[in-house]
Amino acid sequence: MxxxxxxxxxxxxxxxxxxxxxxxxxxxxxxxxxxxxxxxxxxxxxxxxxxxxxxxxxxxxxxxxxxxxxxxxxxxxxxxxxxPAPSGVLAALGPRGMQAATVLSLVLGLEIVWALSKVNRGWFAQDAAATSVSSVTLIGTTLFTRHAFAFEATSILILVAMVGAVVIARRER
Amino acid sequence: MSVDPQIVAQLGLIFVIFNMLVLSAAFMVWMERKVCAYIQDRVGPNRVGFEGVLQPFADVIKLMFKEQLRPKAADAVLFAIAPVISACAAFAAFSVIPFGTSTTVFGLLDEPIPLQVTDVNVAVLVIFAIASMGVYGIVLAGWSSNSKYSLLGALRSAAQMISYELSYGLALAAVIMLAGSLSLRDIVLNQSGTWWGFIPKWYVFLQPIGFFVYMVAGVAETNRAPFDFPEAEQELVAGYHTEYSSMSFALFFLAEYVNMVTVAAVATSLYLGGWLGPFLPDWLAWVWFLVKVFLILFFYVWMRWTLPRYRYDQLMEFGWKWLLPVGVLNLLATAALILWLG
Amino acid sequence: MIPLNHYLILSAILFAIGTTGVFLRRNLITMLLSVEIMLNAVNLTFVAVGRYLGTVDGQIITFFVMTVAAAEAAVGLALVISLFRHRETLNPDAFSSLKW
Incomplete structure (x- = not known):
């Protein structure tokens, strides 16, 4: 290894x-x-x-x-x-709804693991993995050209979130 | 089993840098007390060693033999790890700072190793990231002590560090644009040469406003006067480390001084041309680095004992309403000039 | 080099842990933290697949996810604070005035 x-x-x-x-x-x-x-x-x-x-x-x-x-x-x-949770695994999980939730999330986890383990190296071009993706310049160029619209949209989102957070958390006078 | 001499040299370098940092913190404690004494027309420590240079070591030995106290209501785990986080964050930033050109250790090595722990291609951001981790040590110390002074100190410090981190980042971004690289070694090498034969091509001359923003934000990041709210003695006893004693207190103390050294070293690399300087041969270039760092540290101490502390609301107002806009404008102007002049 | 599947399975496990947290925990802050775990699981998938496709698009989408996570945390925590002011608790079951 x-x-x-x-x-x-x-x-x-x-x-x-x-x-x-x-x-x-x-x-x-x-x-x-x-x-x-x-x-x-x-x-x-x-x-x-x-x-x-x-x-x-x-x-x-x-x-x-x-x-x-x-x-x-x-x-x-x-x-x-x-x-503190009551003792015993089942009791600790609380009412029936939450027991069901535990089972469901375990199933979900198994499902995703199963689905993703089917991903095959053959789907990707063999030599692609050898390409370096660490260049900061490349990231910057791609971000500000191909993804420029998404970038601008994100900045609006941040602004809206900021204003929203201030309004929500402010004490009413 | 054969040992690669390059690896041994690298480990030796790390060991030397680590100890240099600890020693520089001790030296800073001594210098701080001496300079403050002269500013206040006193003599300062002069009993242990020549002119009291051994005073910090005496202090450390004293601290080691002190009892390790923990408030009853404190959160044991977080109380114990908070000083460790602080100290680790302080030391880690030095891993990417270059000290000089490369060395073969008087011909012992086949290939020269650079005087730098590691040269990563995102070094400036690594420093920024580690600086942003330093806040956790302080916040956790304040919260886990379960004391109102500590908590207030920690809250103030978190708010202050986050506010000034933005200006700090903007100042760094302007230098990155000028250099076109995120590696500190490249940034330093970009500053070699002179204009008209006598003005060195340091970025401080291209970025005077950026340098100012960086230094102010750096002082605020390290919680030093005139921005030392987290530990404002008159209001908060000692701030976030009120409840600490013995070596865990010493760790906070160490972290504070190592952070100062880091800010000074980064300022030297980004704005003052790092190890570059006239007169000295290549293998002694690190002397210039030490001289520049020392001057900035002296400035730090000088400022602390000359300027009064701001008020907390003034600090926030200055950070958000003045420093941040100035940083943004500086960035825009730099970008525009780079585009205009090519 | 580690096969891509290892990264994908790791991210699946993380995503499942996050989901479990949202389902099981009765504390608004921990539920928000669990959402962050799920977002990070997805980020890991993007970066890993981007690496094996030899493109930086995966990393760029990760930045967008990070900004969205920042916005989500800001608004979510603001909501938590104002809810806490009304009920003095973080248990989501306590906020059921609109339920019938």
């Missing part, structure tokens, strides 16, 4: 374990911290995928901006922990 394979499995394990922790954790503060860990490991996976620019953006935007926002809200609300 070469170094990149070992790195892949380490990062993948960190991501999965941390994500499970996010979902399983009762204290929202820990959830946020575990999610940041998970994003860090994902950034590592992006580096392995020859996308260092995306990896850094992942850290800057996700871990450095969005998660700080979450952390801020958790601190601001000083959210009490949820009531």
């Amino acid at each position: 070469d170094a990149s394979a070992i790195a892949f499995y380490i990062f993948a394990a960190i991501t999965v374990v941390a994500s499970l922790g996010v979902v399983g954790q009762r204290n929202p503060m820990y959830s946020v911290m575990l999610l940041i860990t998970s994003f860090g490991a994902l950034a590592g996976l992006y580096v392995l995928l020859d996308a260092p620019f995306t990896a850094v953006t992942q850290i800057i935007i996700y871990a450095g901006a969005i998660m700080v926002l979450f952390l801020f809200v958790v601190m601001l609300l000083n959210v009490p922990r949820e009531e």
